Amino acid sequence: MLWLLLTGLGGAGASLAVPLVVQRVVDGPVARGDTRGLLLLGALALAFGVVEAALIFVRRWTHAAAAVGLEAAIRDDLYAHLQRLPVSFHDRWQSGQLLSRATSDLGVIRRFLSFGLIYLVVNTITYVTVTAMLIRLYWPLGLVVAASAVPLFIFARQFARGYLQASRALQEQQGDVATLVEETALGLRTIRSYGRSRFMAARFADEIGELRDIAVDKAVLLSRASAKFDLVPNLTLAVVLVGGSLAVANGELTIGRLVAFASLQLMLIWPIESLGWIIANGQESMTAADRVFEVMDTRPAVTDTPHARAVEPGPGRIVFHDVHFRYPGTTQEVLRGVDLEVRPGETMAIVGVTGSGKTSLVSLVPRLYDTTAGHITLDGTDLRDIRLDCLRGLVGVAFEEPVLFSMSVRENVTLGAPGATDEQIAEALAVTQAGYVYDLPWGLETRIGEQGLSLSGGQRQRLALARAVLARPRVLVLDDPLSALDVHTEALVDDALARVLKGTTALLVVHRPSTIAHADRVALLADGRIAAVGTHSELLATVPAYRAVLAAETAPAQGS
Structure with missing residues (x-):
């Protein structure tokens, strides 16, 4: 995990260096008409881009492989635990609910570990670092960017609360649908013998319709949050461009600094826009983990006692x-x-x-x-x-x-x-x-x-x-x-x-x-x-x- 974090931070650092190079280009060679210096700085910017691309490749490849391996290990542990649980546990639980926990829920956890978690850390550090750099470049507009975090925090809190409930409802309904499909497949002869195919089809339509409605409601929550998260950085960028232009006109800011400021501000749009997806993925992962631990936390009722031992075959009394x-x-x-x-x-x-x-x-x-x-x-x-x-x-x-x-x-x-x-x-x-x-x-x-x-x-x-x-x-x-x-x-x-x-x-x-x-x-x-x-x-x-x-x-x- 440390190696993955270092590659993520290295890639972010390389991308943050590019706007600073642009500032030097605009205020240096461009202002003086030095084409030789312009080529050198351009080559430096290209090198930073190549380094960033290489680090992103390494990070995603190694992180995805590690997350898939972790998912396989958890699934192996879950299956082994299910074998140890008593018959009374399996009498109570629907097989479809267990199936959804062993497949879709673990897939959700793996996706968060593969992308959501690392992006949450890297994007948070990127946001804090860029904001500090903006304040250093031109503190009045930098404080405006920093203040934009307040509505983002409010939106994120409201979104997380509602999305957690929607995620749990969707995953439970997926388990119910899986149970119905399994029961229908196993009981197909009985269903046909009693001429109840249409009845079961209608029942399935009701279940899948409820699943669709929950998924749509969940998508609406995510869409609203994404729109809000997209609106804040764009409004902030508009203020930065207008305020920065006035500062350049008044001689308080160079054109190179304004270009660097705007470039860094643009780099915040993706971390902010991805915030909704990261929160959604995190909430789904939380509910998935809760559902998995419902099973893993169940203690086997029939176990070996501390002094249990193997015995040789006897007469059989x-x-x-x-x-x-x-x-x-x-x-x-x-x-x-x-x-x-x-x-x-x-x-x-x-x-x-x-x-x-x-x-x-x-x-x-x-x-x-x-x-x-x-x-x-x-x-x-x-x-x-x-x-x-x-x-x-x-x-x-x-x-x-x-x-x-x-x-x-x-x-x-x-x-x-x-x-x-x-x-x-x-x-x-x-x-x-x-x-x-x-x-x-x-x-x-x-x-x-x-x-x-x-x-x-x-x-x-x-x-x-x-x-x-x-x-x-x-x-x-x-x-x-x-x-x-x-x-x-x-x-x-x-x-x-x-x-x-x-x-x-x-x-x-x-x-x-x-x-x-x-x-x-x-x-x-x-x-x-x-x-x-x-x-x-x-x-x-x-x-x-x-x-x-x-x-x-x-x-x-x-x-x-």
Whole structure:
């Protein structure tokens, strides 16, 4: 930054020297008719111009490169921070708002650092220096120029106050528009299925219309300020020319000094006219920085404790000790005193009505959330005492709503096991009945598109399950990952999983009785508590509430 400032000041100094050379030319060689001296002074002025141009090139090139590098570093930090933030944070925030902060807001900050900041420093020093030089050349008119700073200060203060609010409103609206575009793209099938394309188009038109109105209002503010900032130096220049001419006529000022004075006064027009743009850019940068720090200042709720450590894979015993849980920002408990033991190598099915807390329960195992009270242990170690990277290497997860990325099939499947061989990938795909990927245009290298929308629901689920299986975790958490499969395919997957994952501790959130039957034991979750634990046949014979849950799950299928 010091080097950039020095080059900026050097360029400004070279440009300020030119009017002084002009003064010497007019009052010296021109007045005496000395053409030789005129050529020498002209060459000196040209040299100053070349030096100024070279310094401007160096300053802009190095400053722009530094600012782009800083923007990339901040974006890298922001992305890494987003990865550390808890699921509850992403549940609350619109993805479009996060996207606008990571792209457009950081771009605004970079533009201010690239140009606005350096111009603010250089132009301020230039203004003060030129004003001092004008007072030295002819103090009456120099004081007039100095006094012109008063209305400029008033205009700048009024403009900054209103523009800050307009900038914040525009950036927030840009985030809302980005969210709507993303939701529309992801939900295109649903929108078309319900014939709501025109409705969504009208909604988008409303949002983009509001964005346009805010942008126009913002442009009006900038235009008014620019006009005022342009008016002041031009009025001042008119006073200087009239007053300077009278001073020359009265013999108080030489023609060379007047020409130098006017030339220096003209050099103030750009710094003053650019003041509106610099203030606008600065206000946008301030609001952008505030928006970015809204995210960066959010502390991760799920973190490694100071004494967290890596642990070696054990037998896989999971024990819930009086676990309570409620989602951040809510007062209602989802889980109320859950006590449950999952034995090493056992497959435990979690069953309950919708809203009973099944997904919340299994989400605590990989620490997507932390318990509100109580604790969970893995092989006798509190989950919070295990480093997160180690824990999530031991626990594999597959959800009902599979998340696939805009990458190749291979990259999606090996997300949790990047070093997997083709043989291991083939085995995982075979277990989950996902061999269809070999029939895609480029096999494992086929890019499946964002969210895997080019695949059916069942295909996406099988691919996501293959990803979980490939990692060969010590504990496998499956949140109803086969709901989109037909009964025959689900049976094949269940049988294959039972063989391949023998010895792996598994927690399954399931609904179909056929899947539940594959579990070693079943835990019935009711009102946030474990109501009963036993084998499927035991609970079916002795627990009416369990039979009622299964009946509720199978009733729609029977009536369809």
